Amino acid sequence: xxxxxxxxxxxxxxxxxxxxxxxxxxxxxxPLSLMGLAVxxxxxxxxxxxxxxxxxxxxxxxxxxxxxANQAPSLRYLAGTDEYGRDILSxxxxxxxxxxxxxLLVLALSVPLGVLLGAIAGHYRHTWxxxxxxxxxxxxxxxxxxxxxxxxxxMFTPGYFFAxxxxxxAWWPWYTxxxxxxxxxxxxxxxxxxxxxxxxxxxxxxLKETLPNAVSPIFTKMSLDMGMIIIIASSMSFVGLGVQPPxxxxxxxxxxxxxxxxxxxxxxxxxxMMVVLIVLGFNLLGxxxxxxxxxxxx
Amino acid sequence: xxxxxxxxxxxxxxxxxxVYEGVLKVLNGTNLYVRRGEKVGLIGEAGCGKTxxxxxxxxxxxxxxxxxGDGRICFKGxxxxxxxxxxxxxxxxxxxxxxQDPTASLNPTLTVRTLxxxxxxxxxxxxxxxxxxxxxxxxxxxxxxxxxxxxxxxYSIQLSGGMRQRxxxxxxxxxxxxxxxADEPTTSLDVTIEEQILDLLNDLxxxxxxxxxxxxxxxxxxxxxxxxxxxxxxxxxxxxGPTKDVFERPLHPYTRGLFEATPKLTGAGVSDGIAGExxxxxxxxxxxxxxxxxxxxxxxxxxxxxxIFALNNRREVACYLYASNVGSIS
Amino acid sequence: xxxxxxxxxxxxxxxxxxLLSLSFVVLSFIRLIPGDPVRMSxxxxxxxxxxxxVRSELYLDRPIPVQYFYWLRGVLRxxxxxxxxxxxxxxxxxxxxxLPRSMELAACSALLILVFGVLLGTLSALFxxxxxxxxxxxxxxxxxxxxxxxxxxxxxxxFAFYWKFFPIGGMxxxxxxxxxxxxxxxxxxxxxxxPLFFDSLWHLILPAVSLSLGSIAYQARIxxxxxxxxxxxxxxxxxxxxxxxxxxxxxxxxxxxxxxxxLTIFGLQVAALLGxxxxxxxxxxxxxxxxxSLQVIMTKDPYGIVAVTMVFGIVFALVNILLDVGVAWLxxxxxxxxxx
Numbered sequence: 013x014x015x016x017x018x019x020x021x022x023x024x025x026x027x028x029x030x031x032x033x034x035x036x037x038x039x040x041x042x043p044l045s046l047m048g049l050a051v052x053x054x055x056x057x058x059x060x061x062x063x064x065x066x067x068x069x070x071x072x073x074x075x076x077x078x079x080x081a082n083q084a085p086s087l088r089y090l091a092g093t094d095e096y097g098r099d100i101l102s103x104x105x106x107x108x109x110x111x112x113x114x115x116l117l118v119l120a121l122s123v124p125l126g127v128l129l130g131a132i133a134g135h136y137r138h139t140w141x142x143x144x145x146x147x148x149x150x151x152x153x154x155x156x157x158x159x160x161x162x163x164x165x166x167m168f169t170p171g172y173f174f175a176x177x178x179x180x181x182a183w184w185p186w187y188t189x190x191x192x193x194x195x196x197x198x199x200x201x202x203x204x205x206x207x208x209x210x211x212x213x214x215x216x217x218x219l220k221e222t223l224p225n226a227v228s229p230i231f232t233k234m235s236l237d238m239g240m241i242i243i244i245a246s247s248m249s250f251v252g253l254g255v256q257p258p259x260x261x262x263x264x265x266x267x268x269x270x271x272x273x274x275x276x277x278x279x280x281x282x283x284x285m286m287v288v289l290i291v292l293g294f295n296l297l298g299x300x301x302x303x304x305x306x307x308x309x310x
Numbered sequence: 311x312x313x314x315x316x317x318x319x320x321x322x323x324x325x326x327x328x329v330y331e332g333v334l335k336v337l338n339g340t341n342l343y344v345r346r347g348e349k350v351g352l353i354g355e356a357g358c359g360k361t362x363x364x365x366x367x368x369x370x371x372x373x374x375x376x377x378x379g380d381g382r383i384c385f386k387g388x389x390x391x392x393x394x395x396x397x398x399x400x401x402x403x404x405x406x407x408x409x410q411d412p413t414a415s416l417n418p419t420l421t422v423r424t425l426x427x428x429x430x431x432x433x434x435x436x437x438x439x440x441x442x443x444x445x446x447x448x449x450x451x452x453x454x455x456x457x458x459x460x461x462x463x464x465y466s467i468q469l470s471g472g473m474r475q476r477x478x479x480x481x482x483x484x485x486x487x488x489x490x491x492a493d494e495p496t497t498s499l500d501v502t503i504e505e506q507i508l509d510l511l512n513d514l515x516x517x518x519x520x521x522x523x524x525x526x527x528x529x530x531x532x533x534x535x536x537x538x539x540x541x542x543x544x545x546x547x548x549x550x551g552p553t554k555d556v557f558e559r560p561l562h563p564y565t566r567g568l569f570e571a572t573p574k575l576t577g578a579g580v581s582d583g584i585a586g587e588x589x590x591x592x593x594x595x596x597x598x599x600x601x602x603x604x605x606x607x608x609x610x611x612x613x614x615x616x617x618i619f620a621l622n623n624r625r626e627v628a629c630y631l632y633a634s635n636v637g638s639i640s
Numbered sequence: 641x642x643x644x645x646x647x648x649x650x651x652x653x654x655x656x657x658x659l660l661s662l663s664f665v666v667l668s669f670i671r672l673i674p675g676d677p678v679r680m681s682x683x684x685x686x687x688x689x690x691x692x693x694v695r696s697e698l699y700l701d702r703p704i705p706v707q708y709f710y711w712l713r714g715v716l717r718x719x720x721x722x723x724x725x726x727x728x729x730x731x732x733x734x735x736x737x738x739l740p741r742s743m744e745l746a747a748c749s750a751l752l753i754l755v756f757g758v759l760l761g762t763l764s765a766l767f768x769x770x771x772x773x774x775x776x777x778x779x780x781x782x783x784x785x786x787x788x789x790x791x792x793x794x795x796x797x798x799f800a801f802y803w804k805f806f807p808i809g810g811m812x813x814x815x816x817x818x819x820x821x822x823x824x825x826x827x828x829x830x831x832x833x834x835p836l837f838f839d840s841l842w843h844l845i846l847p848a849v850s851l852s853l854g855s856i857a858y859q860a861r862i863x864x865x866x867x868x869x870x871x872x873x874x875x876x877x878x879x880x881x882x883x884x885x886x887x888x889x890x891x892x893x894x895x896x897x898x899x900x901x902x903l904t905i906f907g908l909q910v911a912a913l914l915g916x917x918x919x920x921x922x923x924x925x926x927x928x929x930x931x932x933s934l935q936v937i938m939t940k941d942p943y944g945i946v947a948v949t950m951v952f953g954i955v956f957a958l959v960n961i962l963l964d965v966g967v968a969w970l971x972x973x974x975x976x977x978x979x980x
Contacts, residue, residue: 365877368881370877370880370881372872402880402881402883405881406881406882406883407878407881407882408878409874409877409878411874414873414874414875415874415875415878416875416878417875417876417879417893417896417897418875418897418971418972418973419896419897419900419970419971419972420892420893420896424892425879428879428884428885428888428892428893429879429882429883429884431885431888432883432884432885432888433883465972465973467972467973468972478878481878481882482881482882484882484883485882485883
């Protein structure tokens with residue numbers, strides 16, 4: 013009945029591994045989450061190997077072949093060709109690269125900044141630092157995010173980086189607010205108070221004590237955000253503000269194909285389906301993570 | 311006045327919860343009865359299944375995770391588990407319950423007036439407004455609520471803990487029920503209010519000839535208020551009998567440990583408690599669920615679950631120590 | 641009540657402050673970015689003299705604070721938001737012409753989101769885990785992951801091209817004499833011009849549904865989980881056990897608290913609506929404000945952009961204040977807390 017001392021000691025010695033195993037068990041019990049993970053992994057691989065896997069990799073650049081223009085999907089061109097005779101599937105795979113890339117870029121730009129500001133504001137609560145930072149978030153959240161992204165991007169030269177910059181400009185306040193509220197609720201935890209009493213420096217408390225415990229909600233939000241960011245980025249390239257032609261971008265491919273509706277439907281439909289697949293994968297993954305970390309739905 | 315007719319009879323009730331890790335077998339063939347006009351106490355430590363029992367009787371168990379397996383719950387002679395619709399109807403009509411946390415029991419977005427009048431409207435849709443108002447004021451006055459009018463127009467967050475529990479009691483007694491289930495009604499209240507509320511309950515129940523099951527940690531209050539008491543451990547009834555008798559001469563080793571663990575003003579003071587922990591419901595022990603911790607545990611206890619031995623004077627014990635005492639008192 | 645009025649006033653005051661700051665930030669931002677919008681709009685053939693004249697007229701050659709001062713003075717005194725380099729006329733005129741049309745579209749969409757989002761979410765929650773729930777959740781998920789322009793194209797293909805049920809886009813012409821609010825559908829209705837009203841409505845449906853579908857899906861999910869969270873709350877079991885009828889229980893006791901997160905999220909949905917409107921207006925060739933916004937943004941039209949930002953900011957702020965009031969009405973805990 014009683015565990016021998018050795019066993020119980022072993023169990024206590026590997027809490028992190030056990031916790032991870034438990035979390036994986038919970039995550040994998042939901043087939044949808046696993047599907048999301050599989051889709052995301054597949055997409056990432058496809059993006060990395062795009063130029064290798066694509067049947068006609070050179071079609072993703074400057075390429076003209078009017079004799080094969082507007083071909084319906086066939087064995088040679090699995091997703092058909094567009095008005096310039098370019099293979100849509102190959103372009104989709106390269107476009108996938110840009111979509112995933114923009115998602116990562118936006119997160120890379122907005123999350124560190126947003127979280128850091130939120131951490132500082134949350135730590136120095138009720139001081140002018142707090143007020144200054146949180147009021148800035150109000151400023152950047154005053155207009156719908158897509159509008160802000162459009163304005164920022166359009167003012168610079170439209171392109172990949174500035175599209176990401178635009179979205180990031182609208183995105184960072186959310187992370188600031190999230191981190192701020194996490195810090196506020198964590199500040200009541202005893203171990204924080206002990207650290208303060210013990211004379212730990214502010215940076216130590218922020219980075220070593222509070223922040224590690226705020227990681228899971230932030231991480232979950234990041235994966236849920238990927239889908240939304242990609243939708244916004246593709247909406248922007250739909251109107252020409254993303255990756256510039258002749259480089260393929262899923263949104264702009266859909267836009268270009270619009271004038272050929274409904275006859276040459278594949279030019280718009282397949283890229284749109286790719287976007288749906290990407291977002292589906294990330295959303296399922298994000299939902300699965302959220303279930304594991306038991307966060308409230310936001 | 312306690313009569314012999316059994317208002318409520320729970321026979322061999324099995325309740326289990328399906329959770330992620332497996333199945334929690336909480337109630338494993340539990341038996342309990344309440345006679346008309348009788349006040350029955352139910353004591354035991356946290357997590358022993360008292361709330362599950364009460365919620366099962368009141369038919370408000372959350373049925374996705376919870377499942378009722380074997381067993382019967384006979385209310386006024388009819389098995390309410392048998393016919394779903396009719397059973398629930400009978401329970402809604404004849405049984406009421408108050409919960410441990412009065413703050414969680416009252417909808418924060420509705421006024422007391424709305425809450426109470428919804429109960430009245432559900433019972434009698436055609437009751438005129440004036441009569442409803444009068445009934446509500448009367449109900450609040452019955453629970454000794456000061457400034458009843460003001461309370462009616464308040465939201466639960468505007469009231470103190472004691473007032474909230476009074477509102478709950480008032481609401482529970484708006485309809486004329488036969489049985490009141492009180493699940494630790496004073497545990498989340500101030501000690502100073504505790505006695506007031508319990509006295510109030512005692513008074514209301516006694517005056518109207520209702521039956522009551524009182525679950526409480528306040529052993530002193532249970533002793534004062536109840537006619538009979540059940541001691542519960544890990545989903546099983548350890549022993550039961552007339553309150554005075556059980557408190558004066560606890561038979562089951564668990565009950566003895568429980569009473570010994572209670573701090574006393576005279577004598578031993580604060581004791582060490584009972585060694586060990588309550589068992590996991592996922593893999594409960596084969597035999598008596600208390601046997602792993604029992605200072606008097608025998609081999610048979612670990613292997614086979616003890617039946618309920620009926621002794622003299624309405625005492626019942628589920629313990630092999632008393633197997634040979636059936637019919638006599640040791 | 642007094643609390644509420646003060647609350648609203650404070651929020652409006654603060655909102656104005658934010659918008660004012662925003663207008664300054666946006667104007668400065670436009671000035672600081674390299675590029676010459678005047679030259680761009682007048683074309684390469686226009687003479688240097690003309691370009692300088694136009695630039696001076698728009699105060700673009702003055703220091704930023706000075707330009708801002710003139711702009712603000714114009715706004716406060718005459719409601720003059722400056723001149724658009726894109727339409728070559730007063731921005732206020734542009735706003736007056738295009739904004740009501742988008743308001744129509746937005747209002748229609750917002751209504752759809754609230755009504756259908758709540759309805760479907762409720763059905764899903766009440767019939768949890770049945771085939772209905774699973775079906776609704778499946779479609780809700782699809783709605784959330786599909787970009788709005790894809791939804792629009794899908795509907796266009798299906799209902800306008802394939803089944804020729806709805807018109808492909810645009811709106812019926814707006815007779816000048818009818819212009820009361822500037823919203824064609826509404827004006828036609830109140831003037832009793834029913835054929836025009838129905839025609840306008842018919843043109844409005846597809847764009848409105850395309851714009852709102854993603855949000856309906858999201859709203860339904862939130863409302864569903866909100867209801868499911870509350871179903872297990874003690875105050876529901878308590879109300880049930882003391883005798884409240886099931887219908888009242890569901891429609892009043894359960895719905896009211898469940899609406900709180902729903903309303904909060906609705907604010908975000910409105911933001912999404914306002915943001916995505918330009919896609920819909922472009923695809924359906926709807927003569928609205930968002931399409932105008934896109935055009936002024938693309939041409940880097942300074943006063944156009946500032947005005948557009950202001951309009952979106954004001955609408956968004958108003959909607960949020962309204963929603964906050966709604967939440968405060970629903971949840972007395974919000975109302976009765978002492979202000980921090």
